[in-house]
Amino acid sequence: MQLIYEKSVAGRRAVQLPTRRDDAQPRINRQLLRAQAAELPELSELDVVRHYTALSRRNFSVDTHFYPLGSCTMKYNPKACETAAALPGLAGLHPLWPQLRHGGLLTQGALQLLYETERLLVEICGMAEFTLQPLAGAHGELTGCMIMAAYHRDRGNKKTHILIPDSAHGTNPASAAIAGYDVCTVPSDAQGNMHLDALRKAVNAETAGLMLTCPSTLGLFVDHLKEIAEIIHGVDGLMYYDGANLNAILGRVKPGKIGFDLCQLNLHKSFSTPHGGGGPGSGPVGVVEKLRPFLPVSRIVKRSDGTFSLNYDEPRSIGYIAPFYGNFGIIIRAYAYLLMLGREGLRETSDAAVLNANYLQEKLRPWLKAVAPGRCMHECVFSGEPLKAHGVHTLDLAKALIDRGIHPPTIYFPLNVSEAFMVEPTESESRETLDGFARSVSEVLELAKRDPDALHHAPVTTPVGRLDEVAAAKNMDLVFKSVP
């Protein structure tokens, strides 16, 4: 398909601005002006609408396809949340207005919405306080690590490293590094549990804390949490909960009540805000009481008269992690979702998510090697190792599923499962969809026995087949250069 730039025809216009008589001349001298206009496309509105509508149809999405991408919680995004976020009284607010004098009074509705969202997350996670400022999950991780650093600095602790299991998302070690910590990787077993002996060996007085995803990336609840927390707290370390998999325990377990000191959520996962093709996300961070002073500023305060204001005067705060109050438009959607979901809906969500994953795990168990001998939680992880006998890999299975109208699960993650195939159906999906998925997987695996090459050539129904990624990295064609 052509690029928007390749469709450009000189002289076409899509937008008419008001025609006004200039009442002044720009106060810009010639030396400060741009020599030539940027080469943006010249098209009619219909041209642009057709182009991006056509592009949209070259995407798989939750609205159009089953999208069981493990660890990403691709649940349905209710349309009502979009309506809420687009309300002019919310979408049009200037973020600096609260800083104008009397300013907090100009944005009471927005501050109340943020405050009440914080209260809901505090209750759901059992934490003392939340900040909504982090702009994505990894940004929340970094915020958490900075809070750890501020806590230890305040206590006069000399801490040099953070412990992270080998099954963790890559963002964990990357975030720890930007907060100035070395990373010490702790090995885990085939079920994703850390060896307590290995943990004891890795911990010392310079351990700042442990970052843990629970359930782990293998979709299993972590064993020995109590002992783990005792070991970490024994050296004044902090227990960090990566909330990537919170959907599994929503309405049943509060991370703040089982030994965790910090927790980061991904509103675009558990709280149903759209993934947007790769963001915007939102990564709120919750903390226990002793870490409250280190949260980023500003803090939203509810005054005794019921009005809301922003407090910047927190001397021990880590400072500004974001320019303002977080990804407000995303927070609105999560708040709207939580209002509709309600108390009963929390547990119904995790119940259904875990049921769907177990249902699929049993349906697929005859075909693939399940990591879990028993029940899984919100996702089921398999090894595609047995496929190798037929000369095919997990990648080939994934590509063949695309031809059957299914977005593949996460593959080759977690790293400690060979040929990993990680399926997270979420609570949104119906039994027919799960049955259809299991049927598609079994058909592909039958086909693999008869005609492995058919899998190697998949997908064939998409606008392009498998793409040459080596050439992409070598050629580095990252921007379009018009041919004169």
Add this chain to the structure above:
Amino acid sequence: MSHTTFLGSGREEQQAMLAGIGARGFDELFADVPVEYQTADFNVPEGRSELEMLQTLRALAAKNSTLTNFCGGGFYDHFIPSAVDALTSRGEFFTAYTPYQPEASQGTLQSIYEFQTAIARLTDMEAANASLYDGGTALFEGLMMALRITGRNKVLVDEGVNPIYRTMLRCYTRNLSIAYEEIPLADGLADRATFRQKLDKSIAAVLVQNPNFFGCLDDLTDLVEAAHGVGALAVFSVYPMSLGIVKTPGVMGADVVTGEGQSLGLPLSFGGPYLGFMATRKAHVRKMPGRIVGATHDAQGRRGFVLTLQAREQHIRREKAMSNICTNESLCALRATIYLALMGKQGFVEAARQCAVRAAYAYERLHNIPGVHPAFPGRYFFNEFALALSRDAAEVVSALIDQGIAAGFPVGRYYAGMQNVLLVACTEQRTKAEVDILAAKLENTL
């Protein structure tokens, strides 16, 4: 009452599924979770219908004020053509995720390639990434990129860089071995003498913003050359709308260009989601953070797009990655791409020019009011300028709020000794009549 609105299966189906996997009930599925960890005690309100939720949200929205806005400070209420919302609200775009499977994600991938192209063309740079969180985090990533490229750890930051971004930079650099120094402005522009005095072979980068926080425009070519003279890089933060008519960072010799893309079709939305962007020279691409899309082809020779150069990223390199960023601001980048396609080559220039014309008119009207002076006489500006008032600017702003106008941003909060300075911004949405009303009310208030 069962509340199954968002669940794929009804209660009876669920029971059948439980039976199908040999489970007696939901609790059995959670047998690995220690009982003492489980609770049913959640002080959360009962679920509401869509109708009730929207009533609640409308009531909250109604508690926010509406004012005629002349407050900018790096964030502006530009016009957004209707087709931007119509196209980006297609579920195929907004309910997809990071394009890990390129064959099933060509829509997202091609649109990112088009975005990278647009950013490179606006800034006159050679390459761009798929987006970062916002202008402030993008500037921090630019700083880190300069450290990686030069192997040095000192940066000089102009005080004309948005004070909110500088506060963020101080927060982000605190735990790292980075020597961070801010250089005060000289008459509203980067202080060349001080920069030259401080520039030596230990400096990794100079960080500048154009137009700067006070709206002043500067040709920074000489400062960039001075930085290059000692092997340092020039990292810019720019306001993309200004690039419709203003000299580009690429022409000035910038090495890394970052900025806030909110002005390109994103609503103000009380501070987010916004759109960080980053562009650079081809030589530095492998040191650039974030997702990058590249063009390639399939076995049949058909052009397609993939995430490329992933060996820089956290999911491969873990703690040695260029950045920890994973989820970025794809849908916002799509908004910007569509906005720029709709505005087009001529429309974008016109919109930029209308901002500048309206601001020039406001400047003429306002700086002639008794008790008002230009804060930086003789400086050129794009759509925002600083005025020195005869009294506390915050008090004046608050008085005008009561009359339905956000007259601008009082900068005293961020710049010592500038309690009387007011920053006034215009976009193409402000009318001559609105400027006239602002002028009349300001004159009465002073």
